[in-house]
Amino acid sequence: MTDTDSPLDFDDIQHILLTRAPALTGRYEFLSFKDGASGRAWLADIAPTVQSSAQVMASTDQQSRWVTIAFTCNGLRQLGVSEDSLATFPEEFRQGMVARAEILGDTGANHPDHWVGGLASPGLHAIVILFARDRAERERCHKAHADTLARHPGVSLLSALDLEAVPPFDHAHDHFGYRDRLSQPAIEGSGEAPTPGSGAALKPGEFILGYPDESGPPSGLPQPEILSRNGSYMAYRCLQEHVGKFRDFLRQHGRTPEEQELIAAKLMGRWRSGAPLTLAPEKDDPALGADPQRNNDFNYKHNDPHGYAVPLGSHMRRMNPRDTAHNMNRRRMIRRGATYGPHLPDVAPEDGRERGIAAFIICASLVRQFEFAQNVWVNDRNFHDLGNERDPIVGNHDGTLEYKIPKRPVRRKITGLPAFTTVRGGAYFFLPGLKALRWLATQPATGKTT
């Protein structure tokens, strides 16, 4: 039975759901289990290193590394979760991200056939997410986990990705230079207050299984409850950012550095400083961009209905249409992750090395939240009746689409928009609570529903 009025179980919820670690680097390791016994033994070994939300909230300053573990549906099966139990998980999770590629817009260059690191393989069973305060700590943890894996020959490393923050390190931003982590939903009962303009804190069931959501009490939870309660789903997306191509595009469409900055801002909806165009339509305002009490405090329906400030098809407007979409509270997602690959200095030409964003989108329903955002907001060519556009930053582009920038007296239309990003991998993971991790490690091949 689920207690719908219970407070959040901070001791059981993995920290990544409710906290943001002050990490400058990290590493993702993608694993495969030869058999259930090997997977369970490895899990029993490593589970104690996974921190709860309560642990991280209590002592973030004293910690230097933060570990998260999650599993694909095949991973749960390999660990011994029964088919009866797996059948209670949502269809999209059971199918996995590869099977949902067309729905997500992962076609052409983004198709799973081109993914790297074995992420499109059915042999992908688990991910270990390490966030580390610095590179020395990352390397220490890397070695420690390599030692752990050496003790468990039935668990193999499919691939790994080292994370690197992009300089300057005083604020989070991607390789294109856009300030990141500006718009995150707050969760009721988490202790985190929403910033102005972010709306009220949302019911925890939008992100954590076993709690009321914006529609009412929890329902349809995967069974047994010990496995699903305090868990969540994570969509992993590894996006290569084509920085040289992006900068070439800005130079092609902006005659001066100021015009190039404006083009960059029009694609995103914010200046690269983070200042939203709704509040700073003509000129960048870095102080505004850095101020969480102001940089999210706007809406569209009344402030900018025609997109003269923030184009209707811009990345920010697609990913969070705010008051111009219905039932927004049922579409929100938590985003965690980091950049990877070397920084390309502003004056340097494209060096051909891979760099990008490797992020997790965390939500209680992949089909209602993540897949909706990908299918409708990012890749629907007719979003807001735009006719022939997709998200200019993360949408699937083949050079045939356009981008319209409303402007009086006549709008500007850029045709032949190139792909600034390419999907290099992805997967759907289930993020169990800590009790569920222990249950998975110690319940060999029973998994009977209760």
Add this chain to the structure above:
Amino acid sequence: MADDSNDWSKPAAMAIPKGGYFPDKVEKGRYGAVFPKTPTRYGFTIIAKIIPGREETFHEYGRKLETAVAGNPECLAVLKLHTLKWVLFDIKGDTYFMYQGVFDTDFDKYTEDAIELFRSLGINTVFENLEGFPKDWKTNAPAFVDFVRKHHRPSFLEYGEYPYVSAEEVKKALKLKAAFGTALDQMQ
């Protein structure tokens, strides 16, 4: 098959294969295959048998929705509609219900929004009186979609006098016409 890029001024018809899909152009949606866009845009025709003796509930619902739309003309906006028609008819003594809509996005895209809307406007009072409608529809979007798909009878032919034009474009054109009329009045 008619071309999507057709000029709006050139009426178009589209013959649709049995089953409602063009086999070589089936697009995968979140809840299953997406029915194709036609000269009349997207739409569905849901036909289902009503639970015997419930006819009056449908008429009550009709009056209720009329009041809801009068009170808030934008209340159905999320469905991106052109038109909706509700029909009751008899076959061999049984009463059937037909719900036919024409709209601008495929049904798959805004399924959850539609469910939320149906609940808030009490449209469920109609569907819950249909045989086989899932009792847990409010929290089980896949079951709701499954009912809609099973009871949808795809067209085999659709015709548009102004093909592929969205409701938004129609409204924009009418607004422009009204604005021009006002401008001309001011010139007198």
